Amino acid sequence: MSATPLKLAQEAIETKGWFGAHRFLILRRLSQLTVLLSFLVGPWFGWWLVKGNLNYSLTLGTVPLADPLVLLQSLLTGHVPERNAIIGVAMVTGFYMLVGGRVFCSWVCPVNMVTDAASALRRRLDIRGGADLPRETRYWILALVLLLAVTTGGIVWELVNPVSMLPRGLMFGMGAGWLLIGGIFLFDTFVMKRGWCSYLCPVGAFYSLLGRFSLVRVKAGKRDACNDCLDCFVVCPEQQVIKLPLKGAKKGASPVILSGNCTNCGRCIDVCSKDVFSFSSRFSSGTGQPGDKVLPPH
Amino acid sequence: MNLSAQRRQFIFDSAKMACGVGALGLGLGLFARQAKALPAGAVRPPGAGAEGDFQAACIRCGLCVRDCPYDILKLATPEQHVATGTPFFVARVKPCEMCEDIPCVKACPTGALDHQLIDIKKAKMGLAVLVDHETCLNFLGLRCDVCYRVCPVIDKAITLDLQHNERTAKHTMFLPTVHSDACTGCGKCEASCVLEVAAIKVYPIKLAKGELGAHYQLGWEEKRKAGQSLVESRDLVDLPDRLPEGVKLPGHWDPGSSAVPGGLPATSIPLPDESPR
Numbered sequence: 001m002s003a004t005p006l007k008l009a010q011e012a013i014e015t016k017g018w019f020g021a022h023r024f025l026i027l028r029r030l031s032q033l034t035v036l037l038s039f040l041v042g043p044w045f046g047w048w049l050v051k052g053n054l055n056y057s058l059t060l061g062t063v064p065l066a067d068p069l070v071l072l073q074s075l076l077t078g079h080v081p082e083r084n085a086i087i088g089v090a091m092v093t094g095f096y097m098l099v100g101g102r103v104f105c106s107w108v109c110p111v112n113m114v115t116d117a118a119s120a121l122r123r124r125l126d127i128r129g130g131a132d133l134p135r136e137t138r139y140w141i142l143a144l145v146l147l148l149a150v151t152t153g154g155i156v157w158e159l160v161n162p163v164s165m166l167p168r169g170l171m172f173g174m175g176a177g178w179l180l181i182g183g184i185f186l187f188d189t190f191v192m193k194r195g196w197c198s199y200l201c202p203v204g205a206f207y208s209l210l211g212r213f214s215l216v217r218v219k220a221g222k223r224d225a226c227n228d229c230l231d232c233f234v235v236c237p238e239q240q241v242i243k244l245p246l247k248g249a250k251k252g253a254s255p256v257i258l259s260g261n262c263t264n265c266g267r268c269i270d271v272c273s274k275d276v277f278s279f280s281s282r283f284s285s286g287t288g289q290p291g292d293k294v295l296p297p298h
Numbered sequence: 299m300n301l302s303a304q305r306r307q308f309i310f311d312s313a314k315m316a317c318g319v320g321a322l323g324l325g326l327g328l329f330a331r332q333a334k335a336l337p338a339g340a341v342r343p344p345g346a347g348a349e350g351d352f353q354a355a356c357i358r359c360g361l362c363v364r365d366c367p368y369d370i371l372k373l374a375t376p377e378q379h380v381a382t383g384t385p386f387f388v389a390r391v392k393p394c395e396m397c398e399d400i401p402c403v404k405a406c407p408t409g410a411l412d413h414q415l416i417d418i419k420k421a422k423m424g425l426a427v428l429v430d431h432e433t434c435l436n437f438l439g440l441r442c443d444v445c446y447r448v449c450p451v452i453d454k455a456i457t458l459d460l461q462h463n464e465r466t467a468k469h470t471m472f473l474p475t476v477h478s479d480a481c482t483g484c485g486k487c488e489a490s491c492v493l494e495v496a497a498i499k500v501y502p503i504k505l506a507k508g509e510l511g512a513h514y515q516l517g518w519e520e521k522r523k524a525g526q527s528l529v530e531s532r533d534l535v536d537l538p539d540r541l542p543e544g545v546k547l548p549g550h551w552d553p554g555s556s557a558v559p560g561g562l563p564a565t566s567i568p569l570p571d572e573s574p575r
Contacts, residue, residue: 048364051405052361053359055357055359055383056359066407070358074408078354081355081408082407082413084407085357085407134315137315140319144323147323148323148326148330151327153354155353155358156326156330158357158383159330159333159376159382160382164383168360169375172360172373173373177376
């Protein structure tokens with residue numbers, strides 16, 4: 001390693017320009033802010049495009065969208081919802097099963113902006129190490145959340161869920177919710193790298209299962225061009241998903257990132273100066289070169 | 299690592315995880331128990347069932363809040379003693395206006411607010427209780443009447459019951475009396491009570507309402523239903539009337555105690571035909 005390590009994505013910025021190296025980041029921020037603003041122009045200006053919040057919303061008074069995890073918890077308590085909630089869940093579930101469950105995390109969830117900021121600050125301050133947990137922790141917490149709904153007969157997770165608390169707070173009043181969001185920011189910055197989104201959050205865990213077989217996937221199509229700069233590993237919130245598709249050519253691994261935990265955020269596409277990555281379908285499995293051996297999806 | 303060491307590691311890792319997450323679950327579960335108690339000052343929107351059922355059905359979307367034309371409902375924030383994200387109002391601050399089309403109920407996507415409720419007069423958001431007889435102006439013998447006047451179900455949910463004013467000995471007190479069959483719990487009475495702190499308050503029905511034993515029968519109701527007294531026999535034991543110590547009522551005749559002073563009659567006593575019962 002050189003004495004002065006290159007800044008993140010420096011090569012990519014040099015070859016593709018700043019916008020080229022931040023394309024999906026900008027698009028994601030636009031997407032996240034558009035979602036928030038479409039809810040906020042109602043209370044701010046009286047333009048009621050979308051009413052409600054990310055748990056359930058009604059767009060233009062007709063289109064219902066509902067969060068499947070909240071509804072699942074409600075169902076587990078024994079309550080059967082009205083028609084609109086069921087239609088809303090079907091729409092949202094179908095959408096994320098198609099485009100990737102954790103697209104919610106990277107393109108919609110406002111907590112992602114908080115944890116991305118924490119991650120950036122961590123890099124800036126060069127904070128290393130900290131707490132470590134298995135990445136499976138989130139699935140245990142997800143199981144707990146569902147179990148609590150059954151045993152207590154209430155939607156317990158919603159009492160503390162920061163993923164719904166932040167958007168709801170912005171739209172209806174935050175109160176002490178800022179303490180929780182601030183806590184997550186500090187936790188991710190000083191205690192655990194990407195701690196909330198990549199290890200603990202049961203909402204993300206649920207969406208990763210929802211997008212287990214999604215159509216839209218990121219693919220390391222030009223993995224032969226990889227120059228081992230490691231920028232994609234540094235920037236990726238779920239590094240473990242990249243390794244095999246990028247480096248597993250000799251083992252015959254598919255170049256498509258098939259893990260449900262890839263958030264389809266597209267930052268690896270941004271920061272790669274060699275354009276190794278691109279969005280593709282899960283079935284476009286080859287690298288485009290003849291004689292490519294491909295393992296079935298794992 | 300051999301197989302048994304691997305297995306050992308797996309078991310310990312799982313145990314570690316189960317313990318950690320279990321501790322989290324314990325905390326959350328206890329917190330949830332606390333959150334299930336709705337504080338007396340908070341009132342749920344119309345159509346909300348028992349608090350436990352409501353928290354199972356409400357997905358905290360806030361559509362009821364958005365569709366309330368008077369901006370009365372609020373979603374609870376984490377520091378409030380109402381389950382986070384659920385809708386409520388505080389009657390003293392802003393009471394329910396009882397819209398005839400009940401937009402908040404219509405907006406609810408899950409039925410946490412019961413869509414069967416189509417007549418707002420049948421809503422049971424809570425029950426008004428005249429909690430403080432010592433400060434209520436009408437109980438002091440004045441004619442405030444404000445809670446009675448503002449009641450949207452006037453003369454049904456709140457009536458003024460007349461009582462002789464012992465203090466002045468020549469006036470009548472008009473006592474606001476709440477009738478639970480007609481009260482919707484809208485909170486107009488609490489909001490408009492002229493005192494510094496309201497003497498009439500809306501409480502969750504569970505707190506406000508008593509309940510008779512299932513086997514209790516009211517003699518006068520049974521008599522009305524049967525068309526005649528169910529107790530016709532004159533050969534009944536007449537127990538002595540209980541009066542407070544030292545009280546004598548002029549003209550009061552008590553066959554129960556006058557027949558056998560100081561105790562129960564050993565045998566049944568024939569009553570005079572015109573005696574009051």
